[in-house]
Amino acid sequence: xxxxxxxxxxxxxxxxxxxxxxxxxxxxxxxxxxxxxxxxxxxxxxxxxxxxxxxxxxxxxxxxxxxxxxxxxxxxxxxxxxxxxxxxxxxxxxxxxxxxxxxxxxxxxxxxxxxxxxxxxxxxxxxxxxxxxxxxxxxxxxxxxxxxxxxxxxxxxxxxxxxxxxxxxxxxxxxxxxxxxxxxxxxxxxxxxxxxxxxxxxxxxxxxxxxxxxxxxxxxxxxxxxxxxxxxxxxxxxxxxxxxxxxxxxxxxxxxxxxxxxxxxxxx
Ligand SMILES: Nc1ncnc2c1ncn2[C@@H]1O[C@H](COP(=O)(O)OP(=O)(O)OP(=O)(O)O)[C@@H](O)[C@H]1O
Numbered sequence: 279x280x281x282x283x284x285x286x287x288x289x290x291x292x293x294x295x296x297x298x299x300x301x302x303x304x305x306x307x308x309x310x311x312x313x314x315x316x317x318x319x320x321x322x323x324x325x326x327x328x329x330x331x332x333x334x335x336x337x338x339x340x341x342x343x344x345x346x347x348x349x350x351x352x353x354x355x356x357x358x359x360x361x362x363x364x365x366x367x368x369x370x371x372x373x374x375x376x377x378x379x380x381x382x383x384x385x386x387x388x389x390x391x392x393x394x395x396x397x398x399x400x401x402x403x404x405x406x407x408x409x410x411x412x413x414x415x416x417x418x419x420x421x422x423x424x425x426x427x428x429x430x431x432x433x434x435x436x437x438x439x440x441x442x443x444x445x446x447x448x449x450x451x452x453x454x455x456x457x458x459x460x461x462x463x464x465x466x467x468x469x470x471x472x473x474x475x476x477x478x479x480x481x482x483x484x485x486x487x488x489x490x491x492x493x494x495x496x497x498x499x500x501x502x503x504x505x506x507x508x509x510x511x512x513x514x515x516x517x518x519x520x521x522x523x524x525x526x527x528x529x530x531x532x533x534x535x536x537x538x539x540x541x542x543x544x545x546x
Contacts, residue, residue, distance in 0.1 A: 279304040279473050280325070280358075280441065283334040287317075287324050287497075294320050295331065295497045302490060304341070304440075307467070307474040309484040309505070311520075312494035318477040321494070322363075322443050325475075327356040341440045341471070358441060362434035366446035368426035372418040378429045379404075379414025385437045403436035404429075406469075407462055424455035428462065435466060444476040448483065460487065481524040485509055485531060493517055 280302045287295040295317045302308045310318045324331035327348065336348040340360045348358070362385070365371045372381050379400045386399060401411040407428040418426055427447065434442050447463070448456040460483060467474055478484055484491060488505040493516075501513040509530075512518050524530045 279339045280475070281335065281337045282325060283336070285321070285324060285331050285333040285336070287320055287329055287331040289329070293497055295324060295494075298492075298494070298497075298499055300490065300492050300502055302473060302475065304339070304473055305467070305471050306489035307476060307487055308490045308492060309488035310475065310477045310492045310494065311479065311481065311484055312500070314479075316494040317497040318494055319445055320497075322445060322475065322477060326358060326361075326443070327352040338441075360437075360440040362437055362439040362442050364427075364430050364434050364442060364444045364447050367450050368423060368430045369418050371430050372426060374418050377415050377417055378421070378426075378432075382414070382429060382433045382436055385433050399436055400432075403432040406435055406466055407432045422455075424451055424459060427451060427459060431459075431462065431466070435470070438470065439472060441473040441475065444474060444478075446477055446479065449479065456483075463487075480529065481520065482529040482531065493520070 280300075282301075283299050285295055285298045286293075298317075298321060300308060310321060312318055320329060323329045325336070333349075337345050338348055338351075338358050339345040346359065351359070372378065379397075382400050382403055383396050386396070391399060397414075400414050404411055404413055409425060409428050409432065413421065413425065413429065418429075421429070427450070448459060451459065463474070464487070466472065476484075476487070484505065491501055491503055491505050491508040492499065493501040493508075493514075495516055501508055501517045503513055508517065509521065512521060521530065
């Protein structure tokens with residue numbers, strides 16, 4: 279549903295992304311990993327037309343329509359039709375002055391729902407992310423970080439997106455809440471047939487979650503593989519080293535086979 283061929287991004291004369299390609303089928307998850315500064319967030323922005331990238335081809339196929347060439351679509355607009363974002367820090371993503379219900383409802387204001395319909399849609403979105411309807415009245419300062427991130431998920435979900443971009447969605451949360459929200463994400467992905475692109479530093483999460491892996495290093499692709507192949511037979515020494523390091527730190531499940539690392543240097 280999202281195919282990117284040879285995307286290049288230069289900012290102020292510096293190469294940020296070089297020949298990045300991937301092809302993500304509908305309903306699946308691409309995890310984008312790589313050390314800090316490798317270009318993960320820039321890739322999400324570039325794929326949404328928010329940065330001046332060049333590419334051979336960038337095609338997006340919404341659920342109920344033919345493929346769209348984003349080069350054409352972006353004449354006069356940005357973003358991908360039917361997509362939403364969930365960011366790393368839920369508290370800065372939500373308006374502190376607005377009750378959560380209004381922040382969630384903002385996503386569908388353009389649909390001009392009647393007040394009762396809007397209220398029902400907000401309650402349903404909250405229920406989808408396992409929050410009670412009364413949360414709609416609370417402001418961000420009156421909820422936990424995990425509840426705030428669930429509200430951000432509800433804000434994305436209420437618009438019934440085809441695709442959600444996540445930028446480090448769990449990194450502001452403790453391990454138990456991470457696990458619970460990851461389970462909610464998986465459930466809503468299956469239920470609503472949504473495609474996910476997730477930037478993460480957490481290889482353990484990627485091992486449990488990804489269908490495809492895109493590993494960036496210094497703006498270049500180190501691996502573009504199915505997750506199964508990536509964890510069994512990674513494409514480069516650097517990726518072997520990443521997996522070995524995650525094993526050493528106890529960040530990968532035992533079911534992921536150990537691969538022997540090389541001497542590739544990893545910085546964070
Ligand atoms: N607007 C910008 N202008 C100039 N350089 C930028 C801009 N945005 C990002 N960069 C540079 O692009 C490179 C990649 O940054 P990016 O934020 O995409 O990395 P990242 O992999 O997402 O890092 P992190 O994991 O720390 O968030 C960095 O060298 C960064 O300084």
